[in-house]
Amino acid sequence: MLEVKEIKLEKGSIIGIKIELPNAPLILLKGKKGFIMCGYLDMATANKLGDIVAVVRGVKNIDEALNAEISEVSNKAKEIGIKKGMKALEVLNMLI
Numbered sequence: 718m719l720e721v722k723e724i725k726l727e728k729g730s731i732i733g734i735k736i737e738l739p740n741a742p743l744i745l746l747k748g749k750k751g752f753i754m755c756g757y758l759d760m761a762t763a764n765k766l767g768d769i770v771a772v773v774r775g776v777k778n779i780d781e782a783l784n785a786e787i788s789e790v791s792n793k794a795k796e797i798g799i800k801k802g803m804k805a806l807e808v809l810n811m812l813i
Contacts, residue, residue, distance in 0.1 A: 722779055726806065729813035733779035744773070744782045746805065748812025751794065753782065753805055760789055769793045771808050783809075 720735040724746075736743040744755040751769025755776055763770040771794055773785035787803045799808050 726810055728810045731809050735779050742777060744776050746782055746809060748809055750812045753808060760791060763791045767793055771799055773805055
């Protein structure tokens with residue numbers, strides 16, 4: 718199953734995507750400048766490509782991801798002030 722949802726935030730909108738996979742869902746929250754991904758995706762690749770990315774872990778749906786704490790950030794994300802421990806909603810407002 719695929720779920721795509723537009724989420725309105727204080728600074729604009731982002732897209733939430735959930736893809737059901739056999740053992741756990743893949744969650745992605747996409748803003749204009751970058752995105753938040755679940756632990757299913759690879760940070761080494763995000764760094765290699767120069768993407769602004771933050772990771773949330775242990776989330777099962779879009780709402781949990783929106784309220785989760787950031788557990789890892791890409792090098793480009795660090796450059797714009799995104800830090801481990803920030804709330805996903807705060808980071809998403811930076812990515813709009």
